[in-house]
Amino acid sequence: MKASNGHTVKVHYTGKLTDNTVFDSSINREPLEFTLGQGMMIQGFEQAVLGMQVGESKTTSILANDAYGQIEQDRIFQVPKNEFPADMNLQIGLQIYIEYSDGYSMPASVTAIQGDAVTLDTNHPLAGKDLVFDIQLIEILPAGGEEKPLLFD
Numbered sequence: 001m002k003a004s005n006g007h008t009v010k011v012h013y014t015g016k017l018t019d020n021t022v023f024d025s026s027i028n029r030e031p032l033e034f035t036l037g038q039g040m041m042i043q044g045f046e047q048a049v050l051g052m053q054v055g056e057s058k059t060t061s062i063l064a065n066d067a068y069g070q071i072e073q074d075r076i077f078q079v080p081k082n083e084f085p086a087d088m089n090l091q092i093g094l095q096i097y098i099e100y101s102d103g104y105s106m107p108a109s110v111t112a113i114q115g116d117a118v119t120l121d122t123n124h125p126l127a128g129k130d131l132v133f134d135i136q137l138i139e140i141l142p143a144g145g146e147e148k149p150l151l152f153d
Helices: 043-049
Strands: 008-017 022-025 032-035 057-062 076-080 095-099 105-114 117-121 131-141
Touching: 008 043, 043 057, 043 131
Parallel strands: none
Antiparallel strands: 008 022, 008 032, 008 131, 057 131, 076 117, 095 105, 105 117
């Protein structure tokens, strides 16, 4: 059986940048579980899993547009330093959450501190980057609730 839309699958993966820097991996933890065709994963990752069989492994390259998209300049902005709590240790690379009055929050990274201005970036940290994934399909749970899942040990 090949993985197709509607199947819930479990995969092990290692995600890398094109310079082989690992940014995430499911090795040494539970496999990643998701349903194909529901937009739960980045487009390129889901496309790579489609058609795989249990036990199959592959390495796939995913261009930024099929991953987390390009960097959007309108998601980078400056905030006056005095709008942050006085005891906050502001530094480049700090991850914070911007809280909106409607209760919505958005993650942001501090990318620069110049004088009284702090630059925040709300793009995904992997935006603008081409990615490489090593993927192994561990299990397919067939669509329609069939009794026996297909497993690979």
